[in-house]
Amino acid sequence: AVCMALLLGSRPLGAQVVISEFMAINDNALMDEDGDTTDWIEIHNAAPTTVDLGGWYLTDRSNDLIRWSFPSTNLLAGEFLVVFASGKGRRVSGRELHTDFKLDGDGEYLALVKPDGVTVAAEFAPAFPKQYADISYGLQTTNTSVMLINTGAPGRAFVPTDSSLGLTWT
Numbered sequence: 001a002v003c004m005a006l007l008l009g010s011r012p013l014g015a016q017v018v019i020s021e022f023m024a025i026n027d028n029a030l031m032d033e034d035g036d037t038t039d040w041i042e043i044h045n046a047a048p049t050t051v052d053l054g055g056w057y058l059t060d061r062s063n064d065l066i067r068w069s070f071p072s073t074n075l076l077a078g079e080f081l082v083v084f085a086s087g088k089g090r091r092v093s094g095r096e097l098h099t100d101f102k103l104d105g106d107g108e109y110l111a112l113v114k115p116d117g118v119t120v121a122a123e124f125a126p127a128f129p130k131q132y133a134d135i136s137y138g139l140q141t142t143n144t145s146v147m148l149i150n151t152g153a154p155g156r157a158f159v160p161t162d163s164s165l166g167l168t169w170t
Contacts, residue, residue, distance in 0.1 A: 017051050018122040019112050020044035020080065021138030024103035024131040030082070033096045038086035039103040042138065043112065045075040054093075055115035058083065060101050062109045062125065066117045068099040105131045 021042040023029060031037055041058060045051050054072035059065055071093040075081055081097075089100035103110065107130050111123035131137060149155045 016047035017043065017045050017053070017056070017075070017112065018139060019110065019124070021136050022085070022103065022110065022128075023134070023136040024085075024128070025105040025133045025135075027133045029134045029136075032084045032086060032098070036086065038084050038088075038098075041083045041085050041099070041103075041110070042136075043075065043081045043083065044139075045077060045079050045081075048077050050077060051075050053081075056121075057111075057113040057115075057117065058085075058099055059111050059113060060085075060103065060108050062111070065111065065113045065120070067101060070097070073097070103131075107131070 019041055021044075023040050026037045026039055028037060030040055043053070052072055052074055053070040056070045057066050057068060058070075059067035061067055068089070069091065070083075071091045073081065073093055083097045083099060085101060085103045086098045087100060087102045088098035090096065090098040107127040109123070109125055109127055111125070112121045113119065114121050128137060
């Protein structure tokens with residue numbers, strides 16, 4: 001199966017630990033230890049030091065910021081961690097992690113919350129957009145330059161002045 005990433009943005013809010021990517025409709029892209037293809041959320045530590053995620057939270061409800069808490073889990077500087085949003089509710093340090101909720105492919109709130117249970121480190125608010133099977137969504141973590149036209153070549157650009165075209169022009 002082909003896994004493509006649509007890289008847009010969660011709101012990092014100045015945090016160095018963020019939700020870098022997620023997949024809300026995982027039909028064939030990534031299997032958990034049970035052989036199930038469930039939703040997943042990727043956490044990235046962009047900080048220069050290790051962060052213990054123990055006591056941090058993931059939630060899909062803006063009115064319940066402490067929905068699912070991480071066990072003590074060291075995330076090294078620059079490291080990524082996949083947490084399955086499977087509804088299985090597994091929180092054992094050193095094992096595969098599973099939230100007690102699943103993601104809604106039609107879009108919903110998603111946040112990473114610091115251990116105080118109040119400070120949102122990263123969020124997709126008020127909701128991430130409708131998702132598509134086996135296409136992940138998240139932040140761009142590296143920049144790559146792609147030459148679309150040669151230097152000095154004539155070019156034209158089209159940018160709509162309103163939202164009447166929706167996403168059909170992109």
